[in-house]
Amino acid sequence: MEFINGKAKEKMIIQGNKYRFTVLSPCLIRLEYNPGSIFYDNPSQFAINRNFDEFEYEFKQDEKFLEIKTKYFTVHYTKEKDFDAGKLVPMANLKIDLNGTDKSWYVNHAEAKNMKGLFISEDGDTKNQVKQKGLYSLDGFASFNDSDTLIYQEDGKLVPRENKYLDIYLFIYGKDYNEALKSYFTLTGYPNLIPKYILGNWWSRDLTYTDQDVLDLSDNFINNELPLSVLILDKDWHIRKVNDKEYDTGYTFNKELIKEPSN
Numbered sequence: 584m585e586f587i588n589g590k591a592k593e594k595m596i597i598q599g600n601k602y603r604f605t606v607l608s609p610c611l612i613r614l615e616y617n618p619g620s621i622f623y624d625n626p627s628q629f630a631i632n633r634n635f636d637e638f639e640y641e642f643k644q645d646e647k648f649l650e651i652k653t654k655y656f657t658v659h660y661t662k663e664k665d666f667d668a669g670k671l672v673p674m675a676n677l678k679i680d681l682n683g684t685d686k687s688w689y690v691n692h693a694e695a696k697n698m699k700g701l702f703i704s705e706d707g708d709t710k711n712q713v714k715q716k717g718l719y720s721l722d723g724f725a726s727f728n729d730s731d732t733l734i735y736q737e738d739g740k741l742v743p744r745e746n747k748y749l750d751i752y753l754f755i756y757g758k759d760y761n762e763a764l765k766s767y768f769t770l771t772g773y774p775n776l777i778p779k780y781i782l783g784n785w786w787s788r789d790l791t792y793t794d795q796d797v798l799d800l801s802d803n804f805i806n807n808e809l810p811l812s813v814l815i816l817d818k819d820w821h822i823r824k825v826n827d828k829e830y831d832t833g834y835t836f837n838k839e840l841i842k843e844p845s846n
Contacts, residue, residue: 585632589626592635595637602660606651608635610759612651612679614666616665616666627734631735655681674689688724699717724755725763730747731747790818793841801814
């Protein structure tokens, strides 16, 4: 995690006194509202990288309103107004449309069509776990409130935010799930892949092995510090002809190749 990557490129930031929008990708936007006019660029527990590549988006404004448009969404906002307009008219101050549909997102949207997900631990109770909000939704959008997570200092320590304010990431992608996933991992960090060498080899080749060949092969794995989980002898290891009869398979070792199979 590079501390400097917490800050987005200037071209992608639209900021007023109390608000800040960061257009991270065509399907991802960061929404911040703080009456105290303080905004954090520190990486957080959720968002470690905001240094996305620049791309072209549409932006227009006047003294009262602004509009941001990408391939996937259009933001409509009344400047300096609280993002949360209340339950009566929730989209009065901020509304984000999913382009090409009649669907819109707003702060405190129920997001009832979210597909959710289950966090499973091998050492915990999995039966009574409650499913949590996930990235994918039948509505085509999902938001993640990052307001209360810890943030990183330059020395790598995680600390609480001294100034709490509304900090939301909205993925709005329609049916382009791959684009949403790509943006998600760019923001949060890609999971570490298990190194190939610890997965263990399943060794199978259509070759005739002698007992010495098997020993040499296993020595090669040991010398190269590679795990060998399964070794299959595919060819000629067993006797195919018994009493002049041909068999497709069998369990009797060909002792011309494997002299002492029990060893």
